[in-house]
Amino acid sequence: MSYMKEFTKGLIKENPTLVTLLGMCPTLAITTMAFNAIGMGAAATFVLICSNVVISLLKKVIPKQVRLPSYIVIIAGFVTLIQLILQAYLPSIYDALGIYLPLITVNCIILGRAEMFASKNNVLSSALDGAGMGIGFTLALFVVGSIREIFGSGTWFSGTSFEIQVCPPIMEPMTLFILPAGGFFVLGCVIALVNKIANRKPPEATGCAACPNRDSCISLEKPAEKPENTEKKEENK
Template identity: 55%
Template sequence: MNQWKNFTKGFIKENPVFVLLLGMCPTLGVTSSAINGLGMGLATTFVLVMSNMVVSIIKKQIPEKVRIPSFIVIIATFVTIVELIMEAYLPSLFQSLGLFIPLIVVNCIVLGRAEAFASKNNLVSSVVDGFGIGFGFSFALVLLGGIRELLGSGKLFSITIYPENYVTLLFVLAPGAFIVLGYLIAIINRIKKD
């Protein structure tokens, strides 16, 4: 039961984008489409889960003075793995996400979970927490990207929903990301109050 709480708190109560307002750079930068949001979310989830797992296993062997640099090296290892796999098997997604993939290394969500949770908890709890936070982040990116893609291009996951002459180009541009994110945060805050 406690593991389920760890999972759902990352998805609902401590959603990195809508509640904690973390990881705004990739959130606003890559969510011009739902597929980009999904790709970035799943890449970040993989890095979160794997780095949480390794940190929770070796936490007692890491000296206090080099704790944060050690976490960054662990995270960078898994980001490199994700980057190489995406470049080899998903080249178009790799091109779309561009610089944001290597920036996962310094994403405050990943480093924060390694420091605040994985370094203080057991392996199972850390892995479940990584999945919860990762899926919450993925959900937020896909939702934001889906809304922006639908309003800005008339498509959803590149499938045409309505004709292009009814779209509002603003939503696939940078200001559209801020507008949609602002409304989503307002809606979620309203739901949480009720």
């Protein structure tokens, strides 16, 4: 089924964090604990599904020239919604995510999927695409978060009732892994591992070069230079 494919492609093949290298800031910042990673992933997935659905419904209404600001406002609306929900019902996650929760607004994954997918496809496939990408993002966060928590604090899922002491208490955990430096290091190694397993040439660049909304950013200025990554992705489809 093609709908099934829209969902599964985000999980591994086009995993937004590990393959297309989008949304690096939250990936690095909140992955000191596996539980925070799941919270962040769930919040981003919620925003991603909702914004994909709304943008896909409004794709004929939004004028092309002002589409980026319109997308940002839609996304920011849902981010505010999830902020209020988490603050009311799960205050511990709200505190743990802190400043990075409102920053979901500028997460490249969400804007990227709006621009690349939701503005061109129907509602159901956009919703499935959002769910797949969101779960892929959560998975990547969870892997990085687990590695950093197990090595850095010696525990797994601390802060929940399933807390497991992985390292025996006599072993000193490696604090390096929960420092910012550990975030960069673990993410680099995980991406390298994915490359090794998939036997694929690693992506050269991230950020603006791989960011799907880059050409629309640049096109405000001068006729777009198309990022290579976008072209590759289109070939895949």
